[in-house]
Amino acid sequence: AQVIVFNHPGQIQNGYTPVLDCHTAHIACRFDKIRSKVDKRTGAVTEADPQFIKSQDAAMVEIKPTKPMVVETFSGYAPLGRFAVRDSK
Numbered sequence: 001a002q003v004i005v006f007n008h009p010g011q012i013q014n015g016y017t018p019v020l021d022c023h024t025a026h027i028a029c030r031f032d033k034i035r036s037k038v039d040k041r042t043g044a045v046t047e048a049d050p051q052f053i054k055s056q057d058a059a060m061v062e063i064k065p066t067k068p069m070v071v072e073t074f075s076g077y078a079p080l081g082r083f084a085v086r087d088s089k
Contacts (some may be wrong), residue, residue, distance in 0.1 A: 002059070014031055017030045033050070034052070
């Protein structure tokens with residue numbers, strides 16, 4: 001998934017487990033792997049395999065939910081392919 005970090009006080013690393021909000025679902029998810037940092041406008045890779053991401057970064061990440069959930073693909077139907085990730089603290 002492509003994520004853009006808007007407001008986070010620290011660094012997000014592999015293994016970070018926030019809550020994913022997608023429509024009516026609120027499920028904990030784990031950032032399994034941060035694949036790359038990307039440019040927000042063009043989507044071009046700016047850094048491969050970064051150790052962390054922070055506020056104002058955009059990145060391609062692998063996110064694994066702790067429970068089963070269904071989400072439409074963004075390319076198939078954009079309004080249903082969006083989600084928000086928030087810290088549960």
